[in-house]
Amino acid sequence: MTGFDLTALLAERGGERYELHARHLNHQLPRMLHTIGFDKVYERAQGAYFWDTDGQDYLDMLAGFGVMGLGRHHPVVRKALHDVLDAELPDLTRFDCQPLPGLLAEKLLSYAPHLDRVFFGNSGTEAVETALKFARYATGRGRILYCTHAFHGLTTGSLSVNGEDGFRDGFAPLLPDTALEMGDLDALERELKRGDVAAFVVEPIQGKGVHPTPPGFLRAAQELLHRHKALLIADEVQTGLGRTGDFFAYQHEDGVEPDLVCVAKALSGGYVPVGATLGKDWIFKKVYSSMDRVLVHSASFGANAQAMAAGLAVLSVMEDEQIVAGARHTGELLRSRLAALVDKYELLHDVRGRGLMIGIEFGRPTSLGLRGRWTMLQAARKGLFAQMVVVPLLQRHRILTQVSGDHLEVIKLIPPLIIGEREVDRFVEAFTAVMDDAHGSGGLMWDFGRTLVKQALQTR
Structure with missing residues (x-):
């Protein structure tokens, strides 16, 4: 038994939170929070509310950038995490097949019955990176199309399909890519005719500015892509898991069946980092084409027991509580x-x-x-x-x-x-x-x- 006491540490040093960030983390964050008066001290949270040191409640209309889909500290998800820790599972041996990843994959795929397989990573940007890699390998092509003003993450591959220069500046060279205006089918077809496009990645509703794709655009884009043997990637990192009133936002449009779907944020109830890339069988079989390639794409903490248990609990709550x-x-x-x-x-x-x-x-x-x-x-x-x-x-x-x-x-x-x-x-x-x-x-x-x-x- 160690002498580590988290409660005592927070009681002793919690008041230093802004100074610690300024000294050891991103120094601009506390500066920005002080400037706009957001430098609050929240003591606890439950559901859609925070409480400060004076006991005042705050309504959360941000949900941790969409991570807290079920609010904070949902009792069912919390219990699942306690249960999985108490189970003392032989997690992440890397040379066995634990049941929880398979069960969560099976459940996720039930909401996208045209897809067959899942890769589990740790975040939304990892889910996008996976989709980009799989699309390029499966098609044998290198170029990715995306929309202006899009946001797909901040790691290098995801940054390559980020439509905001403020995020991209200073981090070149990036992957070969081309930005299109959302809804511009003529531009999409022009690029596809060049024959080097692996995929088109799109948010069914853009997070930056909250702009839905125009009616009929996803279906028409899908038809063009498949005609030119390129793939449709739906980035549902923020829009998925019920956010838009359907389980996935692409489901608002009849006949849309993306080849790859990226999921993260709300999947674990905000407790454990998790991301998932859902895809068609033939794509996964091309990437993992032999036993020599069994680890050609993997993640050290991917499919860990805590994330999988949390994901299963979240999907259960979503069904039980409609x-x-x-x-x-x-x-x-x-x-x-x-x-x-x-x-x-x-x-x-x-x-x-x-x-x-x-x-x-x-x-x-x-x-x-x-x-x-x-x-x-x-x-x-x-x-x-x-x-x-x-x-x-x-x-x-x-x-x-x-x-x-x-x-x-x-x-x-x-x-x-x-x-x-x-x-x-x-x-x-x-x-x-x-x-x-x-x-x-x-x-x-x-x-x-x-x-x-x-x-x-x-x-x-």
Whole structure:
């Protein structure tokens, strides 16, 4: 028995959290949090809520960037992890076949019956890396197509299909790739005719800005790809597991059957890193074509018992608690109530999305007074108004949200899928109050806006 006491360590040193990050981790994170007033100290969490040191509750509309699909500390997932640890399984021997990976693969594939096999890694970007490698090997081609403004991860292969220059700058050379405008079938066909395209990777709903693919685009793209012997990769890392009101977001469009599907985030209930790449039998059999190639693609912690047990528990909860149907219903309620505000507020331009993946977009107002304030923000940095909304939602209303991407005037809502009408009411009331302030003459938000402008100009 060792003398390590986690509870005592946190009690003794937990108050140093921001200093420790500034000194030993990414020093810009605490700096950013201090600047926008997000430097909170949360003590505990349950479901869709956090509590701070004063006992105040905070509504989580971010879900850890979508990881906490079932909210925090779901009792069924928690029990499964205790059970798997207590079982003392001979995990990760690497020279046996444990039952849990096979059981989780079987269950996952039941939601995508046109697919046959699964590779388990540890994250969304690993799931994408796997899909890119498998597509290139199976087709014998090197080039990958993707959409402008896409986000597929930040490791080198995934970064090669990332549509945001801010993430790519300084990390070249990357894989051979070509970006297309989402929905541009003519551009897709032009690239495919060159004969060197392995695959087209696409988010059914782009996380950056929350932009769904146009109706019919995925089906038409799939037909073009298969005609030219290239593959369709659906990145469902954020959109999968019920987020959009179907188990996978590509299922909103009839007849779409991707060759490879990438899953991660919510699969383990937020407890254990896990990623999965689902694919067709022939692709896996090409990659693992002989016993010599049995480890040609593998991951040291892939398919570990804790991740597999958590995944099985998550899928069980989703069925037992009808999580997908709940996300569809609650998402439509939230989206429709927010959309009803568009005509009321001139700064509010659009509300879009599916299920519990919703984008709220702001834009240039028409009235002279607001237009001058808006122009001030835009001159300093696009995206500052959305940040101005996010801050009072947390500071005044204790609701955690996020700006949907750099230089975007969009807030993205990806709350735990377990929220209901009470949380919808709380968010809509808070958002309405923030919009009232933004459109009023008092200008508390605009005072903070001037602080953001100064910060933006200093970082240029």
